[in-house]
Amino acid sequence: MFKDELENLIEGDVLNTKDVLAKYSHDYSIFEVQPDIIVYPKNSEDVKKVVNFVNKKREQGYFYISITARAAGTCMSGGSLNTSIILDTTKYMNGVLEVNEMTPIKRKTKNGKYFEISGEAKVLPGTFYRDFEKETLKKGLLMPCYPASRELCAVGGMVANNGAGEKTLKYGQNKDFVKSLKVVLDDGEEYEIKPITKQELEAVSLEENSLGRICRKIWNIYKRSEEDILSARPKTSKNSSGYLIWDVWDRERNVFDLTKLFVGAQGTTGIITEITYHLVKEEENSKLLVVFLKDLKRLPELTEELLKYDVETLEVYDDHTLKFAVKFFGSFLKEKGLLGMIKYALRFLPEFFMVLSGGMPKLIVLAEFVSNDVNEISEESFDAYRTVKSLGFKSRLIKTDEERDKYFDIRHDSFKLLSDHSKGVKTAPFIDDVAIPTKNLPAYLPELTKILDEYKLLYTIAGHLGDGNLHVIPLMDFNDPKTKDTILELSPVVYELVKKYDGTITAEHNDGIIRTPYLPIMFGEKMVQVFAEIKEAFDPKNIFNPGKKVGFKVDDIEKYIEKPKKK
Numbered sequence: 307m308f309k310d311e312l313e314n315l316i317e318g319d320v321l322n323t324k325d326v327l328a329k330y331s332h333d334y335s336i337f338e339v340q341p342d343i344i345v346y347p348k349n350s351e352d353v354k355k356v357v358n359f360v361n362k363k364r365e366q367g368y369f370y371i372s373i374t375a376r377a378a379g380t381c382m383s384g385g386s387l388n389t390s391i392i393l394d395t396t397k398y399m400n401g402v403l404e405v406n407e408m409t410p411i412k413r414k415t416k417n418g419k420y421f422e423i424s425g426e427a428k429v430l431p432g433t434f435y436r437d438f439e440k441e442t443l444k445k446g447l448l449m450p451c452y453p454a455s456r457e458l459c460a461v462g463g464m465v466a467n468n469g470a471g472e473k474t475l476k477y478g479q480n481k482d483f484v485k486s487l488k489v490v491l492d493d494g495e496e497y498e499i500k501p502i503t504k505q506e507l508e509a510v511s512l513e514e515n516s517l518g519r520i521c522r523k524i525w526n527i528y529k530r531s532e533e534d535i536l537s538a539r540p541k542t543s544k545n546s547s548g549y550l551i552w553d554v555w556d557r558e559r560n561v562f563d564l565t566k567l568f569v570g571a572q573g574t575t576g577i578i579t580e581i582t583y584h585l586v587k588e589e590e591n592s593k594l595l596v597v598f599l600k601d602l603k604r605l606p607e608l609t610e611e612l613l614k615y616d617v618e619t620l621e622v623y624d625d626h627t628l629k630f631a632v633k634f635f636g637s638f639l640k641e642k643g644l645l646g647m648i649k650y651a652l653r654f655l656p657e658f659f660m661v662l663s664g665g666m667p668k669l670i671v672l673a674e675f676v677s678n679d680v681n682e683i684s685e686e687s688f689d690a691y692r693t694v695k696s697l698g699f700k701s702r703l704i705k706t707d708e709e710r711d712k713y714f715d716i717r718h719d720s721f722k723l724l725s726d727h728s729k730g731v732k733t734a735p736f737i738d739d740v741a742i743p744t745k746n747l748p749a750y751l752p753e754l755t756k757i758l759d760e761y762k763l764l765y766t767i768a769g770h771l772g773d774g775n776l777h778v779i780p781l782m783d784f785n786d787p788k789t790k791d792t793i794l795e796l797s798p799v800v801y802e803l804v805k806k807y808d809g810t811i812t813a814e815h816n817d818g819i820i821r822t823p824y825l826p827i828m829f830g831e832k833m834v835q836v837f838a839e840i841k842e843a844f845d846p847k848n849i850f851n852p853g854k855k856v857g858f859k860v861d862d863i864e865k866y867i868e869k870p871k872k873k
Contacts, residue, residue: 377460383818395432431462468570475772523843593687620772741813
């Protein structure tokens, strides 16, 4: 339906063949949702035309018609899935428009150190991050808040999910690096969204257009509920759950920043057509300190000591992940050749003897130091090594890039290991992205693993220790009718546990289909109502990715979980 009308309306492509619809029925989540039609806009003018088309059809009584923006489709929460129109930006709306150096601006990190914003780049939302990075690195610049899926994801999805990853410990999330956005709002017009002063806010609010209406309503919502909003801010350093309304008003600078209600909003407030990112200088030299932890109770002590240094990344994976790596060691040796295989295997001899003499560690912690000053990084990493060792932690200071790579291979490939070596089962990301304040992890982790073990789940835990962000990935058989019941039973139990330990139910993968129904656990009913008011302010007709953030219930999870395959 509507294919011919849309083809005559826009420059881009419109498809609704069976195979194309089947492709867009999936992302990296556990869901299957078939859309009606796929639109590939050529440019922002096409996006505007599609929004106006949907508005017109709504007026004619087609109330089910909507638009869900999609980039690379790597979302693990089902955020890029929906019925009706899917708007794919990767085919045509891709490319880096410009990359510029700038006079450095100092920013403070979470552990009291500093870094500098040294450039900015304009980029289209369908651009794959890997291609974007190639262009920025030509000028020695980097957008550091990329996720682990950096080789697969696109920047539009990174912004829409408030993406983050291993460098987030030092640099923050996407919300901290988005300078400005161009977006198409519900009236079918494109606007530039950027931080503005209170005086500029008052002027914009007087305008009789969608942006003026939105600014008026959001400011009123914020001021009326400011106390509730600020108290609802997650206590974790990373979060992509709910709308980031607590970041809209900067009281210290008197700045109103509406970009914060597009970053992490999963396309529910408008359609992003251009992104301007801040950039930092690439730092070329790195040192890795590996710590083998046998006692979870000492995790906060270790983390506290390491965060006294200028650590760029602080990653972790558990004994289950390490056992998978050992079991499927051949996966790391593919395409290395005979000599390469031998060399790679020999790199693990120190760990092999360590396990023989002291047993398998519960957690492997990777602390990476990065700098352009070779002497500085050597001194700081060695000082951290001596401190950690003096406290009785078994550790190694890695001397070569080759040794470094073997640890990060395991960390980065943990999800792939599960996916590639699971027979009859598949990865099931549904409690995959919690974050807990690090001081609470020793109490939280045993309770979590006890719950998972009661369900007899096979799983790995890996993540970003410095932010307390743990990725729990179970393997499940979706042909087993009990799988759906397990997901529905286990999710609220885990999220109540997360709430108990002051965590967030999603640090970087967002709410989507899988977590929107559980926002009341995370924030309470009063804040969920605030989220509903925010959605109504931006999208009164509910045309942008309906159901996400506001609307979906537990019944929708059950409805859209991938159906068993016929044998």
